[in-house]
Amino acid sequence: MVQPRLVWFIALKxxxxxxxxxxxxxxxxxxxxxxxxxxxxILSDIGGEDDRLVFHLVTLEEETETALSHQIIAAxxxxxxxxxxxxxxxxxxxxxxxxxxxxxxxxxxxxxxxFPEDFTESLFTYREAEIEVVADPEAVSYRAALYGxxxxxxxxxxxxxxxxxxxxxxAGEQAQDILESLEGQVITGEPLIGYTSDNTxxxxxxxxxxxxxxxxxxxxxxxxAAALSAQAIVRERQNHTLERLLASSVRRSTLIGxxxxxxxxxxxIQIIIFxxxxxxxxxxxxxxAPAAVIILSFLMVIVSAAFGVMLATLVKTDRGADSLATxxxxxxxxxxxxxxxxxxxxQWMQSLAKVTPHGWANxxxxxxxxxxADFADVAPAMLALVVFTIIFGSIAIWRFRTAAA
Amino acid sequence: xxxxxxxxxxxxxxYLQDKSDLAFSLxxxxxxxxxxxxxxxxxxxxxxxxxxxxxxPGGVYSEAFIEQxxxxxxxxxxxxxxxxxxxxxxxxxxxxxxxxxxxxxxxLASGEPVELLFKQRGNGGQEQQIVAALxxxxxxxxxxxxxxxxxxxxALVDTDTTISRIETTxxxxxAEERENPTVAVTEDTIGSSPDPVEQxxxxxxxxxxxxxxxxxxxxLVEERHLGTLERLLTTRLSVGELFAGKFIAGIxxxxxxxxxxxxxxxxxxxxxxxxxxxxxxxxxxxxxxAASALGLVIASAVRTPDQASWVGVFFTMAMVMIxxxxxxxxxxxxxxxxSRFSVNTYANDALGTLINEGGSLGDIGLEIGVxxxxxxxxxxxxxxLFKVMPGGR
Numbered sequence: 001m002v003q004p005r006l007v008w009f010i011a012l013k014x015x016x017x018x019x020x021x022x023x024x025x026x027x028x029x030x031x032x033x034x035x036x037x038x039x040x041x042i043l044s045d046i047g048g049e050d051d052r053l054v055f056h057l058v059t060l061e062e063e064t065e066t067a068l069s070h071q072i073i074a075a076x077x078x079x080x081x082x083x084x085x086x087x088x089x090x091x092x093x094x095x096x097x098x099x100x101x102x103x104x105x106x107x108x109x110x111x112x113x114x115f116p117e118d119f120t121e122s123l124f125t126y127r128e129a130e131i132e133v134v135a136d137p138e139a140v141s142y143r144a145a146l147y148g149x150x151x152x153x154x155x156x157x158x159x160x161x162x163x164x165x166x167x168x169x170x171a172g173e174q175a176q177d178i179l180e181s182l183e184g185q186v187i188t189g190e191p192l193i194g195y196t197s198d199n200t201x202x203x204x205x206x207x208x209x210x211x212x213x214x215x216x217x218x219x220x221x222x223x224x225a226a227a228l229s230a231q232a233i234v235r236e237r238q239n240h241t242l243e244r245l246l247a248s249s250v251r252r253s254t255l256i257g258x259x260x261x262x263x264x265x266x267x268x269i270q271i272i273i274f275x276x277x278x279x280x281x282x283x284x285x286x287x288x289a290p291a292a293v294i295i296l297s298f299l300m301v302i303v304s305a306a307f308g309v310m311l312a313t314l315v316k317t318d319r320g321a322d323s324l325a326t327x328x329x330x331x332x333x334x335x336x337x338x339x340x341x342x343x344x345x346x347q348w349m350q351s352l353a354k355v356t357p358h359g360w361a362n363x364x365x366x367x368x369x370x371x372x373a374d375f376a377d378v379a380p381a382m383l384a385l386v387v388f389t390i391i392f393g394s395i396a397i398w399r400f401r402t403a404a405a
Numbered sequence: 406x407x408x409x410x411x412x413x414x415x416x417x418x419x420y421l422q423d424k425s426d427l428a429f430s431l432x433x434x435x436x437x438x439x440x441x442x443x444x445x446x447x448x449x450x451x452x453x454x455x456x457x458x459x460x461x462p463g464g465v466y467s468e469a470f471i472e473q474x475x476x477x478x479x480x481x482x483x484x485x486x487x488x489x490x491x492x493x494x495x496x497x498x499x500x501x502x503x504x505x506x507x508x509x510x511x512x513l514a515s516g517e518p519v520e521l522l523f524k525q526r527g528n529g530g531q532e533q534q535i536v537a538a539l540x541x542x543x544x545x546x547x548x549x550x551x552x553x554x555x556x557x558x559x560a561l562v563d564t565d566t567t568i569s570r571i572e573t574t575x576x577x578x579x580a581e582e583r584e585n586p587t588v589a590v591t592e593d594t595i596g597s598s599p600d601p602v603e604q605x606x607x608x609x610x611x612x613x614x615x616x617x618x619x620x621x622x623x624x625l626v627e628e629r630h631l632g633t634l635e636r637l638l639t640t641r642l643s644v645g646e647l648f649a650g651k652f653i654a655g656i657x658x659x660x661x662x663x664x665x666x667x668x669x670x671x672x673x674x675x676x677x678x679x680x681x682x683x684x685x686x687x688x689x690x691x692x693x694x695a696a697s698a699l700g701l702v703i704a705s706a707v708r709t710p711d712q713a714s715w716v717g718v719f720f721t722m723a724m725v726m727i728x729x730x731x732x733x734x735x736x737x738x739x740x741x742x743x744s745r746f747s748v749n750t751y752a753n754d755a756l757g758t759l760i761n762e763g764g765s766l767g768d769i770g771l772e773i774g775v776x777x778x779x780x781x782x783x784x785x786x787x788x789x790l791f792k793v794m795p796g797g798r
Binding site: 021024027028031034035038039041049050051052053086087089101104105107123128129130131132133134135136137138140141142143144145147148149150151152153154155156157158159161162163165166167169170171174178181182190191192193194195196197198199201202203204205224228287288319322323326327330331334335339340345349370371372 | 423428432433436437440441443450451479492493494495496497498499500501513516517518519520521522523524525526527528529530531532533534535537538539541542544545546547548549550551552553556557560561564566570571574575578579582583585586587588589590591592593594595596616620623624709711712714715716718719722723726727731739740
């Protein structure tokens with residue numbers, strides 16, 4: 001049976017010991033914010049770019065009446081930029097292929113589309129024609145956009161060939177006459193699927209970096225501090241403090257409860273400071289469900305405290321506890337998305353992150369604070385943190401010893 | 406000097422016998438590098454989410470449209486209700502969504518034109534403009550297929566070909582066209598993709614060497630607290646010899662760790678030539694000396710082991726973050742000026758020049774000079790602050 005009053009006394013004792021080292025306390029609170037400030041500074045301009053995409057087209061074919069590439073480019077270039085709808089790309093024809101290549105080489109341009117000199121000839125002689133995407137491999141997004149444009153051209157020409165092929169196959173002797181009557185382009189008229197755009201919601205604004213840096217560093221440092229507290233527990237086991245407590249009226253369950261509560265209390269102090277400073281100083285947006293952010297933070301605190309107690313039961317010396325705590329904290333932090341947002345990582349890495357409580361907590365925070373999720377959307381993350389707490393807590397209770405031997 | 410070396414040798418033996426310390430110093434860099442390799446090394450393909458509001462649920466063409474979008478490896482599809490999408494756009498939780506209007510499939514089936522609605526902020530941001538381009542290309546494909554079918558039906562109206570035969574033939578030829586396009590899209594890349602090994606490896610090695618050395622400052626603080634250092638002075642050891650021993654111990658421990666990591670890199674990634682390997686080892690040795698001196702500064706300046714841990718973690722993380730370990734620092738940016746305050750910047754730049762650019766020691770004179778300066782200043786400062794007992798001499 002747990003003795004609540006004694007649990008509180010033990011927790012209070014841990015907090016007193018912790019607060020006695022003022023300098024360590026200062027660093028414990030201040031350090032995470034120095035990282036937040038640094039990252040806010042580094043990432044402050046990211047995400048606000050909203051320039052219209054510009055595509056450059058060039059052909060190496062000679063300009064003749066039959067040169068298809070010239071006709072395609074003429075049909076695609078933007079005649080008047082002011083007539084473009086929001087988000088519609090600007091398409092420009094450029095004559096100088098070498099100049100465009102130079103710009104890509106110098107990283108002034110992400111890439112361009114080029115029609116080779118035998119483009120029309122290849123099409124007319126039923127050889128495979130090509131459109132070339134010339135791109136800087138580092139311009140990942142721009143390359144994707146160029147591919148989209150090139151595929152569009154390819155589809156359009158392909159459709160023309162499908163029409164001609166179908167007529168040739170089905171019309172028999174009349175095919176030649178029908179094709180001649182079509183004169184040039186066989187796909188005519190406006191596309192059946194058009195589009196309109198509405199940008200009355202406002203302009204693109206850069207994402208506030210603190211919306212993801214604060215949650216990432218909160219998770220990392222709450223866990224790190226709890227993991228480091230394992231060392232203090234091991235030290236108390238080594239210097240027989242735990243045994244002495246047991247020799248008094250304190251029960252084993254009370255002792256575990258007290259240590260756990262003390263560690264969790266330190267974490268609670270951290271999250272209160274984190275969110276207070278985050279909201280007041282960094283103008284953090286807690287999203288549509290602030291209560292979910294608070295509950296998720298609280299669950300991260302208790303899972304970290306359970307991990308800290310469990311860690312103390314797995315090692316023999318305080319030096320071992322120190323090494324293992326640092327090792328665990330520094331592996332789980334990047335794996336779980338504390339150093340960089342998980343949503344930029346590949347899907348399998350996002351799945352791998354789920355083996356850590358950090359991964360669940362960060363995914364939940366990102367959903368709530370960046371992507372407008374509501375309470376129900378992060379319920380699985382909350383449940384996962386509860387499961388982690390039960391697992392770590394069960395191991396801690398099972399292995400907890402008050403004596404070194 | 407012999408006594409200082411003996412102290413250093415003792416620390417090295419302890420390091421090599423301590424499995425958890427070995428794991429920390431060797432396993433952690435390997436795991437971190439693997440993580441970074443897979444996270445950032447895979448960023449060679451565009452990836453984004455297309456937010457779709459489907460007001461034509463169950464429609465043949467709306468479902469086909471969404472299916473074709475899902476076939477893009479580059480896209481995740483997020484289906485939303487109109488209210489939810491509007492709310493998210495209002496709060497800037499998303500920058501663009503596409504509305505498939507009611508009756509989309511019915512109208513297309515009857516040959517009537519339809520319009521997709523792009524609701525967005527501004528131009529939609531760069532990422533969503535590319536999503537829009539991909540969405541338009543899918544819409545264009547569906548549109549072309551229907552137009553082609555209509556065109557053939559119109560052209561063959563005077564023949565005895567049935568509509569179903571025309572539809573079957575058009576579908577088959579489109580399938581063949583998708584398989585073997587008349588116009589192939591080829592790619593010519595200029596320059597190379599950043600190699601994650603070259604980009605991250607030097608930074609990861611210097612990061613963990615600095616971590617290990619700086620965190621061992623805690624041990625020195627503990628020894629001071631427990632009176633171990635004071636007891637050592639009751640032998641014939643002088644404070645200077647003790648200080649030198651701790652300095653050399655830090656170097657030896659860090660250098661052994663670096664050599665193991667570099668030999669592993671050499672064997673696995675073949676990134677060194679024999680000359681660049683030897684030059685890199687020299688840079689690593691100088692960096693290890695600087696890290697050891699900085700470790701002594703922290704150990705001498707703080708009062709408790711917990712302070713040593715927190716200051717050590719913060720100092721290392723700060724050096725690493727501003728030292729360009731995780732992201733390249735743009736030339737001429739404010740960040741570049743800030744990065745000059747990180748000792749890791751100089752070590753990473755020097756190793757980068759030797760490994761990636763095939764440079765020689767002559768090309769990294771500035772970096773070596775700065776690291777040497779850190780050693781001198783660090784040693785002078787730590788010797789001034791160094792105490793063998795709390796508050797004592």
